[in-house]
Amino acid sequence: MARRNPERRAALVDAAIEVLAREGARGLTFRAVDTEAAVPPGTASNYFANRDDLLTQAGARVYERLQPGEEEISRQQAAPPDRETYKELMKEVVGRVSSFRTGHLALLELRLEATRRPELRAVLTERVRADVDANVTYHEASGLPGDATAVKLLILAFNWLITEQLTLPGVFSEEERNALIEAAVDRVVGGAQT
Template identity: 55%
Template sequence: MVQNTERRTALVDAAIEVLARDGARGLTFRAVDVEAGVPKGTASNYFANRADLLNQVGAHIHQRMTLDPGQYDLERPPSPELLTDVMRALFHHISDDRTGWLALLELRLEAIRRPELQGALTETLRTNLNANIEGRRESGIPGDDTTTVLLYYAMTGVILEHLTVPEVLARFDVDELIAAFVNRSLAES
């Protein structure tokens, strides 16, 4: 396989665009080549097969969605307010990459039909969840592991609604909902 990492990243980003727009059935090497604006056959030189492409898309989406710590002030003392700010920053960061999130949803659906993709995606998502749990522990932010899991899935649901059927939440201030998630989760821990 070809090793030009910049081109590989561009192809994976193009695959994310295709996946979000056309779904898993529309994700072909040719569609990726067209989206990336590269010669026909380029994607097939970078990925062994479609499963390889899907797995690399899954890994790269999570890199794109990772929140840059520079987006919030971690120098502040751990507090519910800091946790709320981090959760809000995460929501807005992911909302700004709607394509990445929609592609991840398509990957989740495709994983139902592809056990090898399900295994890889399960591992990636489990690693992500565990990193969130460990990050909260290390930061000293209030709450416990269950708080982290509850907030993780509350955010997943809000992001899902916001990016797929935004009118459902139109009458709510999402930043206020996030603050309520945090406050109510911490009250229970």
């Protein structure tokens, strides 16, 4: 049965992300996903119960694709837990998220759509909360300077920096972006250990 083909499902969800980023939530239809994925008409409707299911799975897939690889995690864990490492780590995170432009734009569309769809809002709230908690847990285990509040403040600041770069790329140069990341870490972490 086609519904059990995980590669096809992933390709359809990836196509949904592309459609969300390009057309917005209103443009996300099964037909648009089928076209984007270059599959026969009706394929997406065989894999997803309804549009809400597709929206939810697109959001989850963005987070899957944003996870750092094992090599990156190992390199980060081997680095000294000081403020300079923290700055480099944040530059890598901002760079990784920014490089998946359509993923971030799709998440913005999903967040807007969640203001009108309570079920989607519940799923996204749970997913984002889990992501924040995972980041705090990782940070606390790493020994990097700063506390849970610092992690949350940096998440908020860098989410908007990424949005700014993806929607209005002429506002900050890459050099300015990196300087802002360093300044944010310095100011938010403050007098914490180095």
